[in-house]
Amino acid sequence: MSRVWAIVRKDMLEIFRARGTYFYVPGMLLMSAFFFFSYFGLTRALRQQGASPALVLDASRAFLNSLGYLLPVLYSLFACNLTSAGLVFEKQKRSLESLLATPVSVRRVWVGKSMGAALSGVIIGLAMSIFAYCIIAFGEVYPRIHTAIAPSALAFLSGLVLVPVTVFLVSMLVSYIQLVATNPRMGNLVYGLTLLVVWGVLFFASYYLPLVGVSIDYYPLIFVGLILLLGAGCYLCSRGLTKEKVVLSSKG
Amino acid sequence: MTAAISFEGVSKHLSGRQVLKDVDFAVESGDIFGCLGPNGAGKTTTIRIILGLLKASAGTAQVLGSDPGEDRIRNKVGFLLEVDGLYDNLSAQDNLAYYGRLYGVRDVAGRIAAVLQGAGLADRALDKVSTYSKGMRQRLALARTILHEPEVLILDEPTAGLDPGGQLDVRRMLLELSRTEGKTIFLSSHNLDEMQRLCNRIVLIHGGEIKLYGDLKQLARGSGRRGAVIETSTPIPAEVLAELLQATGAAVESQARTLVTLSGGADFEVPRAVDFLVRRGVPIEQVTKQQDSLEDLYLRIEAEARAAGEAPQAEPVAAEEERPLEPVAAEAKGPHDV
Numbered sequence: 358m359s360r361v362w363a364i365v366r367k368d369m370l371e372i373f374r375a376r377g378t379y380f381y382v383p384g385m386l387l388m389s390a391f392f393f394f395s396y397f398g399l400t401r402a403l404r405q406q407g408a409s410p411a412l413v414l415d416a417s418r419a420f421l422n423s424l425g426y427l428l429p430v431l432y433s434l435f436a437c438n439l440t441s442a443g444l445v446f447e448k449q450k451r452s453l454e455s456l457l458a459t460p461v462s463v464r465r466v467w468v469g470k471s472m473g474a475a476l477s478g479v480i481i482g483l484a485m486s487i488f489a490y491c492i493i494a495f496g497e498v499y500p501r502i503h504t505a506i507a508p509s510a511l512a513f514l515s516g517l518v519l520v521p522v523t524v525f526l527v528s529m530l531v532s533y534i535q536l537v538a539t540n541p542r543m544g545n546l547v548y549g550l551t552l553l554v555v556w557g558v559l560f561f562a563s564y565y566l567p568l569v570g571v572s573i574d575y576y577p578l579i580f581v582g583l584i585l586l587l588g589a590g591c592y593l594c595s596r597g598l599t600k601e602k603v604v605l606s607s608k609g
Numbered sequence: 610m611t612a613a614i615s616f617e618g619v620s621k622h623l624s625g626r627q628v629l630k631d632v633d634f635a636v637e638s639g640d641i642f643g644c645l646g647p648n649g650a651g652k653t654t655t656i657r658i659i660l661g662l663l664k665a666s667a668g669t670a671q672v673l674g675s676d677p678g679e680d681r682i683r684n685k686v687g688f689l690l691e692v693d694g695l696y697d698n699l700s701a702q703d704n705l706a707y708y709g710r711l712y713g714v715r716d717v718a719g720r721i722a723a724v725l726q727g728a729g730l731a732d733r734a735l736d737k738v739s740t741y742s743k744g745m746r747q748r749l750a751l752a753r754t755i756l757h758e759p760e761v762l763i764l765d766e767p768t769a770g771l772d773p774g775g776q777l778d779v780r781r782m783l784l785e786l787s788r789t790e791g792k793t794i795f796l797s798s799h800n801l802d803e804m805q806r807l808c809n810r811i812v813l814i815h816g817g818e819i820k821l822y823g824d825l826k827q828l829a830r831g832s833g834r835r836g837a838v839i840e841t842s843t844p845i846p847a848e849v850l851a852e853l854l855q856a857t858g859a860a861v862e863s864q865a866r867t868l869v870t871l872s873g874g875a876d877f878e879v880p881r882a883v884d885f886l887v888r889r890g891v892p893i894e895q896v897t898k899q900q901d902s903l904e905d906l907y908l909r910i911e912a913e914a915r916a917a918g919e920a921p922q923a924e925p926v927a928a929e930e931e932r933p934l935e936p937v938a939a940e941a942k943g944p945h946d947v
Binding site for chain 1: 712
């Protein structure tokens with residue numbers, strides 16, 4: 358396990374030292390601005406309609422709970438992009454071959470590379486979630502309703518456990534493709550498709566399920582389903598992964 | 610004694626093509642062993658099998674008596690591949706710390722300090738590798754190779770792209786490792802002069818097959834072409850020279866006033882020729898022994914292979930760069946001569 362952590366540490370060090378990371382994060386922040394616009398738009402509309410503070414608090418809590426699922430996913434999927442780009446770069450520089458020639462098994466390399474990127478993404482995702490929580494709690498709820506607000510236990514669990522695990526498994530699948538594919542665009546394709554599927558499922562859940570009377574707290578179940586599916590995919594991939602496959606796909 | 614590296618009937622098929630054909634060789638402990646061959650000959654595949662990155666399709670490849678794919682064995686092997694594999698965004702210290710952790714080095718900080726000192730990079734330890742020159746990168750890569758104190762070193766083109774001073778530094782480092790620490794070194798290079806200076810034994814691969822293998826001195830001696838350049842104070846009398854040629858079976862390759870170049874077959878012995886001249890009262894100033902250089906052997910074998918229609922093909926995954934042969938000294942040199 359210490360060798361896996363060595364890979365994780367090195368990759369995170371590289372990610373946080375790369376200038377690109379600091380261009381990417383503000384970009385993602387701008388993309389998520391719609392979330393705050395929606396929130397402040399809703400609370401303003403509620404106040405203008407003379408809604409009670411309790412109703413505004415409920416609306417704020419609903420936003421905060423969805424934050425536990427949506428923002429970490431948005432930011433953490435950044436990790437898949439990192440995994441994909443990082444492995445392509447390592448293949449081009451042929452440092453991956455050097456790594457494989459050390460006493461580290463190819464599965465450990467796979468896990469280490471995925472975990473390094475996933476953890477970086479999760480750290481950024483969680484930092485942004487805390488930032489968003491502060492905006493909701495101290496920009497709206499506390500000044501206007503004079504009360505504290507916290508996400509539900511399920512949202513908390515999802516944000517801290519289910520979303521990171523999902524992101525890690527997506528990273529695993531993307532890095533598997535990048536490890537064995539000769540065409541680096543394959544990883545990007547898988548990343549793009551995964552992003553579409555995850556967002557598709559979440560949008561379906563957020564728009565369709567409430568119409569049929571299902572609460573948003575069913576999100577954790579969706580993540581558990583995704584985790585099982587992705588886990589099975591990773592298990593199947595791991596069976597055919599060899600150093601020879603990786604080395605032979607590294608031409609050029 | 611178990612060989613440090615042994616190949617017994619090793620064959621390798623890649624993309625439906627046989628890249629190595631029944632290859633047999635052994636690298637003994639303490640050898641500086643050279644692996645030669647044109648691009649696409651199978652050298653990179655050989656190195657990848659030794660490093661456990663590829664598996665032999667047939668035959669047995671062993672490193673230190675075991676399967677090279679075992680973690681335990683890879684822990685005893687250091688390598689420097691054609692591309693150094695260093696991370697540009699990290700400092701020299703971070704690069705070494707990373708590999709130190711991968712190899713499970715106990716006193717990582719102490720070892721890093723020691724190898725950086727040895728490589729002359731101690732004062733640049735915290736600088737990003739992207740700011741290093743090619744020579745500094747190569748020295749850092751060599752430092753990384755020996756960080757975990759391996760028994761066997763696998764080096765692919767360790768002096769490629771270096772200026773003469775840098776090449777000399779690397780050669781000195783390798784000889785130091787061989788002489789003082791008894792490391793076994795497997796060296797692949799296109800630089801024949803360097804191979805001749807460093808290696809005591811070689812294998813020449815062409816078209817996936819071994820064309821030449823053994824002790825470099827013996828190979829040169831047994832290659833058929835031997836001779837001597839004899840400088841005398843006064844010209845050798847014609848009758849004495851004729852007797853000498855008859856007695857030794859040699860022929861005159863060139864002759865100036867007091868300088869005669871003799872060439873003979875495998876039986877030609879320089880001491881016998883010198884003894885003959887001394888007995889006849891010829892005052893000898895200087896004698897230079899001549900025999901095939903590694904370059905001569907290499908070019909002859911390549912020409913023979915070409916004549917036999919064995920053109921080397923690109924290895925499917927070798928991605929080796931085309932690099933012209935560097936010029937080598939005409940005079941044959943002994944191994945282990947920086």
